[in-house]
Amino acid sequence: MQNQNFTTTLLVDQTPEEVFHAINNVRGWWSEEIEGNTDKLNAEFNYHYKDVHTSKMKITELIPGKKVVWLVLDNHFKFTKDESEWKDNKIIFEITEKDNKTQLQFTQVGLVPQYECYDICRDAWSNYIKNSLRNLITTGKGQPNPKEGGFNEQLLQQHEK
Numbered sequence: 001m002q003n004q005n006f007t008t009t010l011l012v013d014q015t016p017e018e019v020f021h022a023i024n025n026v027r028g029w030w031s032e033e034i035e036g037n038t039d040k041l042n043a044e045f046n047y048h049y050k051d052v053h054t055s056k057m058k059i060t061e062l063i064p065g066k067k068v069v070w071l072v073l074d075n076h077f078k079f080t081k082d083e084s085e086w087k088d089n090k091i092i093f094e095i096t097e098k099d100n101k102t103q104l105q106f107t108q109v110g111l112v113p114q115y116e117c118y119d120i121c122r123d124a125w126s127n128y129i130k131n132s133l134r135n136l137i138t139t140g141k142g143q144p145n146p147k148e149g150g151f152n153e154q155l156l157q158q159h160e161k
Helices: 016-024 118-139 150-160
Strands: 006-012 034-036 044-049 053-063 067-077 090-098 101-109
Touching (some): 006 118, 016 090, 016 118
Antiparallel strands (some): 067 090
């Protein structure tokens, strides 16, 4: 059976170490609303977007220039009936060298098409990885979601239609 976990990949000219450093600067590409350490093994951090989405992550693997893994300890979506979505998922960033470039493969193990949140989560991760994180890696400036407005606001409006 084909793996249905959400995954997306990008290829950049920067080194694996630069990619690793950018991934761990979570406030620089995902959200300004992050509390806690995002660059230490076994550290826990919290993400929230208004009362719409809250998450607690634990960094379970941190291999410089190669891999970062977060375990979703807790999660809440205001817009899903199933309160278990995301809980115990692993969010994996795998860094490899390919054709003199650096490849980043992002996978959320457990984020599958059967999830209520799949479409909106797929769209959100696609933006944050392929646009914001890519820009942080390549230009030094990502587009994390701000406290008000931003990409999350646009995404919610699109998916409410």
